[in-house]
Amino acid sequence: MIRAGVVGATGYAGAEIAALLMGHPQAELVWAGSRSFAGHPLSEVYGNLRGISGLVCIDDDTETLRRDILRLAEDVDVIFTATPQGASSSLVTEELLEKVKVIDLSADFRFADTGVYEQWYGIRHGAPTLVKQAVYGLSELMREEIRHTRLLANPGCFTTCAILTVYPLIKEGLVDPNTLIIDALSGVSGAGRGAKIASLFCEVNENVKAYGVTSHRHTPEIEEQLGKAAGRALTLQFTPHLVPMNRGILVTGYAELAAADGSGLCGAAAARAGVLPQEETLRAVYEKYYGGEHFIRLLPGDDLPETRFVEGSNDVDINFRIDSRTGRVVMLGALDNLVKGAAGQAVQNMNIMFGLPESSGLELVPRFP
Template identity: 65%
Template sequence: MIKAGIIGSTGYAGAEIARILLGHPEAEVVWYGSRSYVDEEFSSIFGNFLNIVDAKCLDDNIEEMASKVDVIFTATPQGLCASLVNEDLLKKVKIIDLSADFRLKDVSIYEKWYKIEHKAPSFIEEAVYGLCEVNRDKIKGARLVANPGCYTTCSILTAYPLVKEGLIDPDTLIIDALSGVSGAGRGAKVANLYCEVNESCKPYGVATHRHTPEIEEQLGYAAGKELTLNFTPHLVPMNRGILATEYATLTKKNGVLPTAQEIRAAYEKYYGKELFIRILGDGVYPETRWVQGSNFVDIGFKIDERTGRIIMMGTIDNLVKGAAGQAVQNMNIMFGIDETSGLKLVPKSL
């Protein structure tokens, strides 16, 4: 059995990791780390674990944790993982970090967008960006994986094949994305109170959202050049889910736009054998409820011949494929076990 520790187990993503690992045939949680709830029963914080988890929350002593586990998930705010990681630690244990500390390869961009000093820049180059369907081979040998964010996972995977194949002009890419409130974390914030969110929808982080450079960097690798794009997130009154609608100009070949068949062939080329990415049929578009509680990504598209553009649509559960599920998928790859272990979760329709 793979022994796992979770730092930040009482946040939404940390609790979701615990939920998934409880159904995992080859892994178990042996350390529920939480600064805020030390010595409290984990099930007293999340009642759904009553009579299922009888463990108490421990502190986040990562050195002690590393002597008792094989992998550590850090489901924590930006800055914490970077302040803890060191060479001695990585010799003992694998780390999957759900924060942004090791996602960006340029430390100056990280510090600009996140407005904090990076505490471990020497590990940035080693860290592998854990987008499983794209970087699987690199993840296999990694000691430190940077688990992608929810907006970024959905946004990148939705456009990746078309960028990679040169079927769209990536410099024309515009991404509008909607997120459920759990994406903002479990911390108390006035803007996320029920009365502030219910019966409303609002954009935020307009032209400043810190997932923007992450999307640009990863799609830039696919395009073979640096990209600049527009990304606008929106908060909607639902618990969980991401829906990204993306627009780009199609690239003409000999003056002719790509056909829907060519677009579908590109998606099938990259995702046709991927269990967790579902390419929807013609005229079928993604809905958050069809991926809720699962590790699936649903992708649809529509060519607008009138404008010469394509509309790409993708949806994920922000807490599963956008956080905990992808983290467990990364763990499976890192330890050389069935990548789908513990993750064949049927989406909840209601």
């Protein structure tokens, strides 16, 4: 059995990890940390765990953890850190990594350049010397690197959905990456469990709003990973929106298609010249990358992704449409932001890191309605 500890186990993502580990046939949740509910049973904080978990939350205040983390590491094989930005980089040390593997759900180890992290998050990085050994944990795209790492940066929810949705066409050069625009819709749980005015029922209900316009922190994360796919740095437009639902992310990406004849034409010019790639070509590319993936469902024909059909699962639904009038492709993806967008992918990465089947503990049928 893999023995696991969770820092931040009473936040939405941390609680989802805890619940998944309780149902995992080859893992055991040994301890669960909470700053706000230290000393309280986890099942008291989350009533859905009544009769399932008898764990009492330990104190994971940052100062307490700095003192106790090496001792806590003696009891586990992996630690999940579902913490605010800046906390993990103040806790993770070389000494800790010699004892235990760490899967971090914050942004602290997602960027190759700590300067980018510090610019977008406004926080000084606490462990810049460890960044180079961290692996960006997009399970389907970084599988081999994940197998051999001891420090994993679990991707953000928007980034997971956005990157998986557009990656194949960027990687194969079928679109002009400089024309890429990504819109995304997210449920309220993506904002976390903390009390915020913007997340109150009366503020969210019967309303849709854009936020983080031109400044959302997932933008450079998406740019960095898709830039690697394109083989060059890229700049894109990313706009998230908050919608009144508990869970789910729907991404819509737009980009100009590159001409199929190698002429260099793109978009409307390629459409006017009649040299746009055909749907069969694009579908074959998606099949090439995702056809054998357990958690990515390439939807057929006219079926388009919907958040309700992935809720509660580790699945990602993807499809696309070619707009022959504008010469663009519209790429769509949907996932559950707390499962594949956070906890589920973290457990999937744990499975890879410890040589288990990726689907272990994650055979979750989407719940509907």
